[in-house]
Amino acid sequence: MTYDVVILGLGYVGLPLAQQATRAGLSVLGFDVNAGVVEALGAGRSHVDDLSDADVAEMIAGGFRTTADESRIAEADVAVICVPTPLSEGDGPDLRAVTGATEAIGRNLRPGMLVVLESTTYPGTTDDVVRPLLEKLSGLVAGRDFHLAFSPERIDPGNEKFGAHNTPKVVGGYTPGCTDRVAAFYGRFVQTVVRTRGTREAETAKLLENTYRHVNIALVNEMARFCHELDIDLWDVINAASTKPFGFQAFYPGPGVGGHCIPIDPNYLSHNVRSKLGYPFRFVELAQEINATMPAYVARRAQNLLNADGQAVHGATVLLLGVTYKANIADQRESPATPLARQLTALGATLTYHDPHVTRWSVGGAEVPRTDDLEGAAAAADLVILVQHHREYDADHLAGIAKRFFDTRGVTSSSEAHRL
Numbered sequence: 001m002t003y004d005v006v007i008l009g010l011g012y013v014g015l016p017l018a019q020q021a022t023r024a025g026l027s028v029l030g031f032d033v034n035a036g037v038v039e040a041l042g043a044g045r046s047h048v049d050d051l052s053d054a055d056v057a058e059m060i061a062g063g064f065r066t067t068a069d070e071s072r073i074a075e076a077d078v079a080v081i082c083v084p085t086p087l088s089e090g091d092g093p094d095l096r097a098v099t100g101a102t103e104a105i106g107r108n109l110r111p112g113m114l115v116v117l118e119s120t121t122y123p124g125t126t127d128d129v130v131r132p133l134l135e136k137l138s139g140l141v142a143g144r145d146f147h148l149a150f151s152p153e154r155i156d157p158g159n160e161k162f163g164a165h166n167t168p169k170v171v172g173g174y175t176p177g178c179t180d181r182v183a184a185f186y187g188r189f190v191q192t193v194v195r196t197r198g199t200r201e202a203e204t205a206k207l208l209e210n211t212y213r214h215v216n217i218a219l220v221n222e223m224a225r226f227c228h229e230l231d232i233d234l235w236d237v238i239n240a241a242s243t244k245p246f247g248f249q250a251f252y253p254g255p256g257v258g259g260h261c262i263p264i265d266p267n268y269l270s271h272n273v274r275s276k277l278g279y280p281f282r283f284v285e286l287a288q289e290i291n292a293t294m295p296a297y298v299a300r301r302a303q304n305l306l307n308a309d310g311q312a313v314h315g316a317t318v319l320l321l322g323v324t325y326k327a328n329i330a331d332q333r334e335s336p337a338t339p340l341a342r343q344l345t346a347l348g349a350t351l352t353y354h355d356p357h358v359t360r361w362s363v364g365g366a367e368v369p370r371t372d373d374l375e376g377a378a379a380a381a382d383l384v385i386l387v388q389h390h391r392e393y394d395a396d397h398l399a400g401i402a403k404r405f406f407d408t409r410g411v412t413s414s415s416e417a418h419r420l
Contacts, residue, residue, distance in 0.1 A: 003029040003065075005185075006076035008101040010037055010066065012331070013118060013153040014082030015048045019055060020164035022062040024189030029076055030066040033100070038066045049157050049329040074108040078185055080116045081105070081130075082153065087264045092271040093121045095129060102130050106137030114147040114181050120206055120265050122272040126150040126199040127174065143175040149182035150199040152206030158329040168192040172202030210265040211284055216251040218287035221294055224253035224420050228301075235410040235419060253420055255387055255408040256294040256336025258325025264334065295336050298408055298420070299343035302383055305404050305418055311382060314348030319371070319381035321398070322388025323355045330357035337387045338363055352377060356392045378402045386411070 004026040007014045014030065022028045032038050040047060042065075044057040073079055083097035098119050105115055115134060117126050126149070131142045142148040151171045156162060169190040173179030183193045196202045220238070227234040234253065242250045267288065270281040303313045323337035324330060332338075341351055341363040352369045353361055354377060361368050371377040375398070378384050384402040386395055389409040399405035399417035408420045 003027045003076040005029070005078040005080060006031055006073050007080045007082055008032070008073075008104065009081065009083035009097070009119075010041060011082070011084065012048055012050075012157055013155050014080075015041075015046070016050055016155055016164050017080065017082060017118075017153075018064060019051060019059055021189050022059045022064045023165075025062075026188060028059075028064050029072060030064065031070065031073060031104075032066070032068060035068045038068045041066045049331055050155075050163075070104040071108060073105055074110055076113070078114040078116065079105045079109075080118055082118045085119045085121050085268075087267060092275070093125075093268050095121065095125070098125070099129065099133060102133045103137060106134045109134060109138035109140055109146060111140060111145050112147075114149065114178075114185060116149050116151050116182055116185075118151055118153045120152060120268065121203060122268045123200045123203045123207070124272075125203060131174065143178060147178040147181040148174040148199075149178050150202045151182060151186065152202060154206075154209075157331055158326055165189065166191050168194050170194045170196060170202050170205050172196035172199045174199055204269070207265055207269040211269060211287075213251070214257070214266045214291065215283050215287045216249070217253075217257055218290040220251050220253045222290050225297060228420075233419075252410060253408075254294065254336070255298045255340055255385075255420070257291045258333065258335040258337075295339035296343050298336075298340055298385070298406075299347060301418075301420070302344065302349075302385060302406055303347060305406060306383060309404070312348075313344070316349050316382040317380070318344055318349045318351055319377050319384045320351060320353040320368075321355070321378075321384060321386045321393060322390050323353050323358055323361050324388055324390075327389050328357075328391050332358065332361070335388075340385075340387065341368060352381070355388070356390055374398075375401060378405075 005021055006029040007018045008031045010030045010032045018028050018030050041056055044053055044060060046053050046056045081101045083101050085093040085098060088094040117130055131148055135141060140146050149171055151169060154167045169186045171182045171186060171193055173182055179195055183195055187193050224234050238250050241248050266284045270284040273281045306313050306316055320337060323335055324332050325335040344351060352371050354371050354374050378398045379401045383404045385406045386409055389411050395407060395412045396414045399412050399414050405417045407417045410419055
C-alpha cells in the first residue's frame with residue numbers, strides 16, 4: 001500500500017496533524033521509535049491531551065496506521081518530521097531526534113518524495129543539517145530528485161478554537177518548486193497556507209512568534225514586581241489598557257513560563273545569533289533572565305505573606321494548586337511549578353499539591369504528596385498558592401476558606417486573596 005503521508009513522531013504535534021490529515025481523507029502512517037506509543041495508538045489509546053481514545057479510534061477507522069518499522073517510510077509520498085527538539089546544555093536545540101528521523105527517511109527516500117521538517121529549530125537547520133543527511137544517505141538531490149521544505153508546527157494544546165485545520169500553515173521550500181509541492185500538500189487539509197521565500201524565513205517566523213510572546217510576558221512580569229511595591233493593581237492596569245482598540249495586546253504576569261515554546265524556542269534564535277554573528281540577542285536574553293527568576297520571586301512573596309502573620313516558612317504547609325504549564329491540560333513540560341516547588345522546599349516548607357490532571361508529580365526525584373480533598377487541604381494549609389488556574393477551581397471560594405491564598409494568575413476578585 002502507498003500512503004499519502006508518514007508522520008514521524010506521534011506526540012503533541014504529530015498526532016493532531018495525523019488526525020486532521022486522516023479526517024480530510026488522506027491515508028496516514030504514523031511512525032515512532034517508541035514501541036509503547038505505537039502499540040497504544042494501534043490499540044486506540046491516546047497519550048495526548050487534545051485527542052481522546054475515541055478520537056484515535058476514529059482515526060483508525062479512517063485508515064490511520066502506526067509502525068516502528070522505518071522501512072515502511074518508503075511506502076509514503078510525503079514524510080513529515082514532528083519530533084521534539086529540547087534545549088541542549090549550550091542553549092541551542094538538541095537535534096538528535098531530528099537527525100535520527102532524517103536518517104530514517106534518508107535510508108528509505110524515493111525519487112519524487114516530499115520531506116517536511118516541522119520541529120522547531122534554528123534558521124538553517126533544514127538546508128544545513130537535514131538536506132545533506134538526506135542526500136548522503138539516499139544518493140538523491142534535493143530540489144531535483146525529491147522535495148524538501150520547512151513548515152513550523154503551531155499546535156496549541158488545549159485551544160478549543162484553533163487546531164490543525166484552521167490555524168494558518170506557514171511553508172517554505174528549498175526551491176520554489178519545493179514550496180509549490182509543500183503548499184499543495186498542506187492545502188489538502190489546512191484552510192490557509194502561507195508561503196515564505198524559503199526554509200530560513202519559515203524557520204525564523206516560528207521563532208519570532210514565540211520571541212514576541214516571551215519578551216512581552218517578561219515585560220509584564222517585571223511590571224508585576226514594581227507594581228506590587230508601589231501598591232498598583234497591575235491586573236486592573238492591564239484591563240484598562242486592553243480597552244484600547246488598536247496598538248495594544250494584553251499579556252499577563254505569572255509564576256514563570258512553561259511548555260516547550262516560550263521558555264525554549266527564543267533561545268534557539270539567541271544561540272544562533274551568538275554562534276554565527278558573535279553578538280547577543282539582548283531582548284531575548286533579558287526576557288529569559290526575567291522570566292526564569294519568577295518562581296524565586298513567587299517563593300519570596302509566599303515567604304513574606306507568612307512572615308506578615310508571624311509565621312516562618314520553615315515548617316509551614318504549602319498547598320500548590322495546578323502544576324501543569326497551562327490550564328486544563330496534563331502537560332507538565334517546563335512547568336514553573338517545578339522550580340517554585342524547589343524554591344519553597346529549600347526554604348523549609350512542607351509541600352502538597354492538587355491537580356485534577358496530574359496523579360503523580362515528582363520534583364528533583366522526590367514525589368510530592370497529592371491531595372484528593374481539595375477543600376479540606378485548602379482549609380488546613382498555612383498557605384495556598386494558585387499556580388495554574390484549571391477550570392475545576394473556584395478560586396474565590398478557595399480563597400475564602402484558606403488561611404492565606406496567593407493568586408499568581410490574577411483570577412480572584414475577593415479581598416481574601418493576595419494577587420501577584
